[in-house]
Amino acid sequence: MISIDRLDAELLRRLHGNARAGVAELAGLLGISRNTVLGRLQRLETAGILKGFRPVMDLEAAGIPVQAFIGLELDQRKLSSVVEALSRIPEVLEVTTQAGREDLMVRVASTTLQGVQSAAARMVDIPGVRHTNTTLTVSTPLPYRVQPLLDHLTRDSGWGRSTPLPVESHPPKRFD
Numbered sequence: 001m002i003s004i005d006r007l008d009a010e011l012l013r014r015l016h017g018n019a020r021a022g023v024a025e026l027a028g029l030l031g032i033s034r035n036t037v038l039g040r041l042q043r044l045e046t047a048g049i050l051k052g053f054r055p056v057m058d059l060e061a062a063g064i065p066v067q068a069f070i071g072l073e074l075d076q077r078k079l080s081s082v083v084e085a086l087s088r089i090p091e092v093l094e095v096t097t098q099a100g101r102e103d104l105m106v107r108v109a110s111t112t113l114q115g116v117q118s119a120a121a122r123m124v125d126i127p128g129v130r131h132t133n134t135t136l137t138v139s140t141p142l143p144y145r146v147q148p149l150l151d152h153l154t155r156d157s158g159w160g161r162s163t164p165l166p167v168e169s170h171p172p173k174r175f176d
Contacts, residue, residue, distance in 0.1 A: 002047045005157040007032070009150040011040055012050070016147060019053045059109050067093075067109045067137040068116045070123060071102030078128025079103070085126040091119040102133060 007030070014026055023041075027034045044050035059067065074082055079097075086092050086106060094107040106123065110116045113136075120134050 002043065002049070003157070004044075004049070004150065004154055005159065006154045007036075007159045008040060008044065009147070009154040010159075011037065012044075012150060013147050015053070064109050064111055066111065066113055066116055067107065068120075069135045069137065070106045070108060070120050071133040071135075072104040072106060072123060072129050073101060073131040073133075074103040075128045075130060076103060082126050082128045086123065089119055089122055091115060102131075 010030060011026065014021060014029055021029075023034050023037045027037045030037070041050065059065070072082070082104070083095055086095050086104075089108075091108045091110050092106055093109055096105045097103060098105050108116055108119050110119065116134070116136070120132055123129055124132055
């Protein structure tokens with residue numbers, strides 16, 4: 001496991017804002033060399049922290065307005081076969097394991113409520129699924145994010161070995 005410092009966090013912030021930014025552009029924005037940017041990106045990728053660059057889709061704008069979370073209670077001995085079966089359901093966007101009554105949380109999307117209901121019905125038919133609980137998503141007032149956590153965790157760390165922190169990148173003072 002590697003540690004992330006403020007330079008890494010700021011590099012990730014810039015990439016999140018514009019994943020198409022080139023190495024030279026990032027170096028200029030951060031006031032560091034292109035080699036430093038390249039080295040940091042390679043280090044983050046090699047460590048498995050940076051998993052790649054993907055488009056962020058607005059499903060509603062794409063005509064897929066209905067999303068839900070479906071909790072599954074399982075015969076836990078069937079976990080891997082249940083996940084395999086879930087991967088074959090096109091409406092399934094993501095599956096996470098969790099502690100609690102439900103063993104899996106499945107995020108689904110469809111063009112209609114009936115599509116979500118159909119996906120849930122297919123899940124109930126998977127051997128090893130004991131129970132489902134569906135919660136419809138009405139809106140997403142705070143989408144998935146990691147930058148505030150990275151900023152918090154790296155607020156007292158350095159900005160690389162010998163590169164000074166750019167003046168415009170100083171975060172505001174916090175009083176917590």
